[in-house]
Amino acid sequence: MKTADQLLVKQINKMLVLNTIYKEKPISRAEIAKRTGLNKSTVSALVDELLSEGLTLEIGTGESQGGRKPINLSINKEIGSVIGIDLGVNYILSILTNFAGQIIWEKRITIKNIIDSPQQKIHDLFELIKETIEHAPETRRGIIGMGIGVPGMVNYDHGHVLSAPNLLWENIKLKDLVEEEFQIPTLIDNEANAGAIGEKWFGLGKKASELVYVSAGTGIGAGIVINNELYRGSRGLAGEIGHMTVDVHGIRCTCGNVGCWEEYASEKALIRYFKDHATQYPDSILLSKSSSEYIDNLNIFQIIDAATKGDQLAIEGFKNIGYYLGVGVSNLINAFNPECVVIGNALPLVGDVLMDELRNEVARRCFSSKYSNIKISSSELYMNACALGAVALVISRIYASPVSR
Ligand SMILES: [Zn+2]
Structure with missing residues (x-):
């Protein structure tokens, strides 16, 4: 009969073996033992369990190191x-x-x-x-x-x-x-x-142990990875960073506060920018039906398309959003000193017009970024993050x- 502690240790070791197979596949039992520091018989027993549960597969043989060719293992994707x-x-x-x-x-x-x-x-x-x-x-x-x-x-x-x-x-x-x-x-x-x-599992954050992901869409939120784990805070509500104050006398937000970051750097801020600046760009294709209701109903892909075609109102709108994203990202970098910041959701899909402005603003503003080489990228998972x-x-x-x- 095993004690609760022994079962827990076994569970943790099994998780370690499965994770090692996931990350290093294809990999042999001997190599898993070397990478994890577990002894070979422990690894063999755990691999047998994973095989019988169908979570892993044997997938042919690897290079021989002198003796018999080792059997390689992988994750059973199917x-x-x-x-x-x-x-x-x-x-x-x-x-x-x-x-x-x-x-x-x-x-x-x-x-x-x-x-x-x-x-x-x-x-x-x-x-x-x-x-x-x-x-x-x-x-x-x-x-x-x-x-x-x-x-x-x-x-x-x-x-x-x-x-x-x-x-x-x-x-x-x-x-x-x-x-x-x-x-x-x-x-x-x-x-x-x-x-x-x-991002941590499938995207740009695979190798980063400290990562900030900023979701810039209709609103703004952040997911913060510290020491390879998602940081949830004491009640699980960490990362409500869209409601960080960036203007103490600013625009009223749906949360009840004023001057929240997402009122300046989200899709709703972009739409507000178009309404406020429409008269300066009478030829903009975003105004082709020239009613504020039309602007309200634009979707983000139409706006990105307009910017790509060189529409000045769309371009200036994205630059403005990039500027304000840079303001907030500077605060996040100062707070968390991440290895990388990934900007996801719809807004960064427009590309350099927004990301250049964002990076410039971080370079101008962010104290700690001068002392560490922080990568700021748009998500390569696009809308799927x-x-x-x-x-x-x-x-x-x-x-x-x-x-x-
Ligand atoms: Zn708010």
Whole structure:
């Protein structure tokens, strides 16, 4: 009979072996022992368990170091599927991946009326989840789990959305609702936290142990990785950085404060810029139907398209957003001294026009960046960082407790 401590040690060792296989694949048992510091017989026993659970596979032989050729191991990508959802303010993106986070199928729907009731949005979400499930291949474990990134404050342990001002959601027990409908284990997190995990697992943050991910879309949020772990704060609400004050007498925000960063550096700030400066750019293609209602209904891809075509109003709007993003990113760098800052969500898709301004402003403003070489990049996962991060939430939980699954 093993004690609780022995079981815990075994669990941790198994997680270590599975993680090493994931990161170093293909890799032999002997090499795993060398990398982890575990002895060879422990590694062999744990690998046997992982093989019988179907989480790993033997995939041929490696180079011989003198004796018999070692058998290489890899992750069994086809053991099951995972669903990752990015619940945006005016869209929902669903992706279906295999166990290695490779995308099998994806679909993005646009939500036209963003002030729809929570019930309507949940209905749209459920329809999209149903469609995603229909595309899942037959696998040994079926759909292993689902992750959902939400733009708001989330109680991660209970899967409750506490408040999402841009969605007009208060106290929605989203995990309970989704699990009751689909009987799939579901994890809910803030969308920027999910984005940070996505970058850490699949994107630019793979090698960084200190990382700040800034989600710049309809609102702004940040996911902060410290010592390779997501930093959640005492009540899980860390990273609500869109509501950091950048102007003490500034614009009133939906959160109740004034001068919040997201009022100056998000998509809603971009739209406000167009309205305020429309008269200076009468020829702008963004004004072709010259009504403020038309500007309100522009979507971010139309605006990016206009900037790419050289539209001056669009370009100046993005420069202004880049400037204000730089202001906030400087504060984040001063606070956290990360190795890299990744800017994700829709706004950085416009490219250099925004990112150059952002980097210039950080160089002008940020005290600590003068003493460390901090990389500031736009996400290479493009619009998928949050949904892939939601997938990573599910996969990382299985990696953390392979015995219980
Ligand atoms: Zn605010």
